[in-house]
Amino acid sequence: MAQSSRTSLGILLMVGFAVLAPAMDACAKLIGDGLAVGQIVTTRFIFQSAILIPIAAFYGWLHWPNGRETALHLARASLIIIATSFFFTALRYMPIADAIAIFFVEPFILTLLGSLLLGEQIGPRRYVACVIGFAGALLIIQPSFREVGFAACLPLVTALTFAFYMILTRQMATRMHPITLQGYTGIAALAIALPLLFAFEGSGFGPLDPIWPDQRQVILLVILGLIATLSHVFISFALSLAPASLIAPIQYLEIVSATILGYYIFNDLPDAMTFLGIFLIVGSGLFVFFRERHLERRPTPAP
Template sequence: MSPAPDRILAGIMLMIGFTVTAPVMDSFAKLASSEIPVAQIAAARFAVQAAILVPLAALLGLLTRPTPGEAGLHLLRAGLILAATSAFFAALRVMPLADAIAIFFVEPFILTLLGALVLGETVGWRRVLACIIGFVGALLVIRPSFAAFGAAALLPLLTALFFACYMVATRQVARHTHPVALQAWTALGACVIVLPLLAVFEGSGIAPLDPVMPRGIFWLWLAGVGLAATVAHLFVSAALRCAPTAVIAPLQYLEIVAAAILGFLIFDDLPDAQALVGIAIIMGAGLYVFMRERHLNRPPPPAP
C-alpha cells in the first residue's frame, strides 16, 4: 500500500526544508572557517546535535543499549560522517558554496557503484553510463576550481566517497533503529572520536586540528552549524517516513539552487559558465539514476 497523498505532500515539503536548511549549515561553517579549525567546527556540529538528540531520544524511550555489533557499526558510521563533514568544511574554507555542493553530488553515483560492489545489488549498463556522465559533469566543475584553489577542489569528491560509505553502513542498522535514535548515536559516536582528538592536538600548531577559543560572533556561527545540521537531518528523516525515496530523492538537487542563492547573498560567489554546465550534467545524470531506480522497483501490474 502506498502512502496517502497528504503524507506524500508532507514528505515533499519536509525534503524541501532539508534542501534549504543543509546549505544554511554549510554557510555557518564557511563563516566560522576564517578563524576556527575544521575539526573544531565539525566537533561543534556533532556536539550540538548530541546535546539536542540524545536527551530527546532518551525521553522518547528510543535509546536501547546497542549490541557490540551495533555499537561497532555506530562508531564506523560516526567516523565516516565525521570524515565526510571535515573534508567538506575544509573545502568550504576556499571554495564557493554551490561549486562544493555540486561536486559532492557525485555521491549518488558512488553509492550506486558501491551498492553493486559491496551489497551485491544489480546495476544495469544504463545506470553505469549515467554514473560516468555524472562524473564527467563533476570534472567540469572541478577543473576550474582546481586551477583556482588547488587540491582543495578534490575535497568534496572525498566527502562524497565517505558519505556514500556512510550510507552503505547506515543501511545495515536503519531498518530496526528509529531515525532520532540513529542520529543521536551518530552524533554521540562522532563526539567520542573528535573531542579526544582535539584534546591531543591542542597547542600542536597543526591548523586543522589545533582548537582555538572562539571570539564574539564565532560562537554564534558554531552554534548555527550544529543547530542547522540537527534540523536538516530531522527534516530528511521525517521526509523518508512520509514519502517513498523515489519521490523525494530528486528534490535533493534543490540544495544546489539554495546553495547558489546563499553563496551569492552572503559571500558574493556564483558558479562560472563551465561550472553551471557541469552542475546541469550532474543534476541530469542524477535524476536519471533516481528515475531508473524508481522504474526498476515499480511493482508489477496485478494479474487479470
C-alpha cells in the same frame, strides 16, 4: 494521518532539508579558518547529541547497544566526521555551489558501491549515467583546481566517505528509530573527536588545534549546530513519511539554495563551465532516479 498527507509532509520536510543544509555550509564558510575544522565539526555533534538523545529518551526510543552495534556506530561516526571535515575544509577555498555540485557525484558512487558490496544489479544505462555524472564533476573541478589546487578534490573525498556512510545507514536504519540512530552517531562522533582535540591542543596543527572562539564565531557555531541537527531531523522524518524514490530528486534543490546563498553572502556565482557541470550531474542523477522508478513499476515475469 492520511497517506497523502504523510507524503505531502515528507516532501515539505525534504524541501526544508534542501534549504537548510546549505545554510549550515554558509556558517562554516563564514567562520573560515579562524577556528580548527575539527573544532567546528565537533560542535555540530555536540548539538546533535544534546538535542536528539533527550528526545529519544523522552519517547522511550533508547536502548543499550551491543558490541557489534557500538562498532557500527563508531564506524558510521568516523565516516561522517571525515566527510564533514573535508567538506568544511573545501568551503574555505571554494564557492558553496561548486563544492555541493561536486559532492553530488555521491549517488553515482553509492550506485557503484551497491553493485560491488551489496550485489545490486546495475544496467549499462546507469553505468553510462554514472560516467556522465563524473564528467560533470570534472568540468567543475578543472577550473577550480587551477584556482585553489587540491582543495577542489576534497568534495570528492566527502562524496566517497558519505557513500560508505549511507551503506551503513541502510543496514542500521531498519533496527532503530532515526532519531535514536542520529543521536547515537553524535555520541560516537564525540567519543572520537573530543580526545583528538584535547591531544592536539597547543600543537599548532591547524585542523585539530582548538582555539577559543570570539563572540561572532560562537554565534555562528550555535547556528551551525542547530541547523545541522534540524536539517538531519528533517531528512530522517522525510524518509519515514514518504518513499525515498519520491523525495530523492528534491535534494538537488540544495544546489539552487547554495547558489543563492553563495551569491548574496559571498558574491560567488558559478561560471558557464560550472553550470554545464551542474547540468550534467543533475541530469544524470535524475536519469538514474527515473530509471529506478521505471524498473520498479515493471511487472514481474511469471515463473
